[in-house]
Amino acid sequence: MTLILRWPRNIAGVVDEKSDDGSRVSRGSTCVHGEVSTHMKLNDEVVIEATSDKVWEYVGSPEMWPLFHAKAGECKQASSQADVVGALYDIEFRLGSKTSVTRCEVIDRRIGRLIIVKSTLPETNRQTGQPMSACMTYELEDLGRTTKVTEDIDISGASIPLILRPLIWLITRFGTPSGETTLMGLKRVVEE
Numbered sequence: 293m294t295l296i297l298r299w300p301r302n303i304a305g306v307v308d309e310k311s312d313d314g315s316r317v318s319r320g321s322t323c324v325h326g327e328v329s330t331h332m333k334l335n336d337e338v339v340i341e342a343t344s345d346k347v348w349e350y351v352g353s354p355e356m357w358p359l360f361h362a363k364a365g366e367c368k369q370a371s372s373q374a375d376v377v378g379a380l381y382d383i384e385f386r387l388g389s390k391t392s393v394t395r396c397e398v399i400d401r402r403i404g405r406l407i408i409v410k411s412t413l414p415e416t417n418r419q420t421g422q423p424m425s426a427c428m429t430y431e432l433e434d435l436g437r438t439t440k441v442t443e444d445i446d447i448s449g450a451s452i453p454l455i456l457r458p459l460i461w462l463i464t465r466f467g468t469p470s471g472e473t474t475l476m477g478l479k480r481v482v483e484e
Contacts, residue, residue: 334445338475342482344434347441348404350482351430354381354396360477365391377401383411399427406431443475 340347350356353375358364365384373379381396392413400408412425427446432439472480 334447335443336473336475337440337442338479339435340439340441340479340482341437342439343437344404344432344439347432347439347478347482350478351432351441352401352403352407354383354398354409357383360481361474362472362477363387363474370395375401381409385411404432404434441475441478 350360355367355369355374358367363386365386367381367383369379370382371378371380375398377398377400379398381398382393383396384391384393394411394413396409396411398407399410400406406429408427408429410425410427412423414423427444429442429444429446431442431444433442
């Protein structure tokens with residue numbers, strides 16, 4: 293398992309593409325919060341002993357995330373359509389001792405390959421007055437009997453004060469995760 297913070301990395305500028313349902317999506321620019329110039333991403337990957345179809349059953353719908361995501365609690369569908377670009381979900385996320393319900397929007401979805409979800413907290417940053425958000429990307433690579441899953445979490449929109457960003461970079465670069473990571477949870481659930 294690798295946990296790498298890439299900094300700076302700009303995901304904006306990726307060309308518009310069509311999603312599986314035919315709608316146009318603009319990868320990257322939708323996840324960037326305001327005029328953020330420093331992009332912070334957490335990356336992890338794992339190889340799971342299962343086909344990509346089986347892994348997609350869990351990754352492809354945010355309603356399944358509480359089964360493997362240690363910090364995700366109850367997930368409720370908040371729009372009339374599920375599992376399509378534009379679908380909305382309200383998911384409880386535990387960060388430390390605090391639990392917040394975040395509004396999650398599917399901003400890109402390619403069945404069996406990719407899902408990008410923007411998560412926005414109801415609270416605003418005290419310094420900027422802007423909503424705090426993060427963008428979660430799960431990408432699957434079919435390796436035959438196994439599947440490589442890559443997780444990118446873009447925390448650029450989390451409104452992290454500039455003075456704390458180097459500390460976060462150091463911790464994620466040289467620290468080790470405590471407890472089960474999201475992808476290790478996914479591996480455990482899928483391979484059961």
